[in-house]
Amino acid sequence: VVYLDYNATAPLRQEALEAMLDSLGSVGNASSVHMAGRDAASRVDLARQRLARLLGCTPGELIFTSGATEANNLALRAGYASGQTLVTTAVEHPAILEVARAVTADGAGTLVELPVDRHGAVKLAPLEVACRQGKVAIVSAMLANNETGVLTDLGPIIKLAHEAGALVHSDATQYVGRLPLDLNELDVDMLSLSGHKFGAPQGIGALFVRRGISMPHRPLLIGGGQERGWRAGTLNVPGIAGLGAAAEAARTRLHDEAARIARLRHVLEDGLRSRLRDCRINGDRSARLPGVASVTFPGVPADAVLAAMPEIAASDGSACASGAPTPSHVLMAMGLSRQDADSTLRFSLGYATTENDIERAIAATARAVADVRAAMASTAK
Numbered sequence: 001v002v003y004l005d006y007n008a009t010a011p012l013r014q015e016a017l018e019a020m021l022d023s024l025g026s027v028g029n030a031s032s033v034h035m036a037g038r039d040a041a042s043r044v045d046l047a048r049q050r051l052a053r054l055l056g057c058t059p060g061e062l063i064f065t066s067g068a069t070e071a072n073n074l075a076l077r078a079g080y081a082s083g084q085t086l087v088t089t090a091v092e093h094p095a096i097l098e099v100a101r102a103v104t105a106d107g108a109g110t111l112v113e114l115p116v117d118r119h120g121a122v123k124l125a126p127l128e129v130a131c132r133q134g135k136v137a138i139v140s141a142m143l144a145n146n147e148t149g150v151l152t153d154l155g156p157i158i159k160l161a162h163e164a165g166a167l168v169h170s171d172a173t174q175y176v177g178r179l180p181l182d183l184n185e186l187d188v189d190m191l192s193l194s195g196h197k198f199g200a201p202q203g204i205g206a207l208f209v210r211r212g213i214s215m216p217h218r219p220l221l222i223g224g225g226q227e228r229g230w231r232a233g234t235l236n237v238p239g240i241a242g243l244g245a246a247a248e249a250a251r252t253r254l255h256d257e258a259a260r261i262a263r264l265r266h267v268l269e270d271g272l273r274s275r276l277r278d279c280r281i282n283g284d285r286s287a288r289l290p291g292v293a294s295v296t297f298p299g300v301p302a303d304a305v306l307a308a309m310p311e312i313a314a315s316d317g318s319a320c321a322s323g324a325p326t327p328s329h330v331l332m333a334m335g336l337s338r339q340d341a342d343s344t345l346r347f348s349l350g351y352a353t354t355e356n357d358i359e360r361a362i363a364a365t366a367r368a369v370a371d372v373r374a375a376m377a378s379t380a381k
């Protein structure tokens with residue numbers, strides 16, 4: 001298989017596998033005071049330090065969770081207060097949009113979804129209006145979009161929100177480990193990530209909560225009070241160790257990997273455009289993650305193209321929604337027609353992608369699109 005679905009999940013990094021195997025081979029609950037417990041706790045401490053170094057924060061500002069979905073739920077529940085306004089963007093992952101809808105409905109408050117332009121850039125005017133009206137409790141905007149890779153310019157959003165006394169959260173799931181991040185510079189109050197997008201195992205992630213931010217905890221899991229009361233339950237030491245090792249590997253290679261992946265993405269897009277002249281690349285060309293190509297093949301259903309090339313692991317925009325046959329809300333928000341949204345493939349590249357993968361993907365896609373077109377033409381006759 002040519003694996004080009006890193007935005008769905010990335011292959012486990014060797015370093016993460018080794019750290020996990022080592023951890024699985026030792027016994028100990030990180031909360032126990034004996035030596036075995038201290039061994040587990042020291043693995044957790046090391047992972048927390050490594051993740052903190054990747055993010056430019058302190059280890060004490062990180063809460064380990066089961067992934068970004070949980071981190072997002074924790075962040076919006078903690079940062080929102082009944083009767084207030086929550087501002088997010090129309091292109092968020094369902095793990096923000098559905099949570100935002102639920103917390104504002106439960107709290108009888110207002111939800112504002114900021115629209116985007118045709119390049120995927122967030123429009124700020126409705127945020128300015130909401131801030132002027134007051135009562136904005138929290139603004140949540142993703143750093144990088146999972147379907148298009150488009151990056152959000154968070155600076156102006158943070159400024160407006162903070163001037164209005166609102167908290168800022170960012171779902172950085174697709175960004176962390178792919179482009180450099182420094183939480184000393186990026187003044188968000190909370191940030192979510194999921195390890196499996198950058199080479200850690202599935203089922204482990206974290207929420208960053210900036211020190212000194214006053215907020216009620218609204219834990220989803222209560223019990224033994226682990227993670228400073230934010231998330232009770234025995235820590236997943238092997239998962240956490242894998243997350244730390246993947247963070248360390250990603251940090252040390254970030255610049256090289258990003259440059260190499262961007263070059264491969266360029267080859268892919270160029271190759272597709274020269275073979276399939278009417279295809280269109282979605283999203284801002286410069287403000288984009290290096291590894292994502294969202295490509296529309298007008299008139300050709302993406303699910304049929306994928307079915308015609310099972311050896312290429314790509315996705316049709318909506319992979320994260322478990323195959324639900326709804327058109328991509330992200331592409332529709334950018335102004336694509338429903339038909340174009342349904343004719344869009346997402347290729348997402350990552351640290352282990354090779355030139356050979358890209359050549360095979362270009363050839364297979366060109367053939368699959370031509371085959372689907374031919375099949376459609378013959379049934380139309």
Ligand code: PMP
Binds near residue numbers: 067070
């Ligand atoms: N946010 C974004 C932007 C994502 O791409 C994903 C994963 N598709 C999530 C949140 C959820 O991550 P997880 O399923 O690991 O909780």
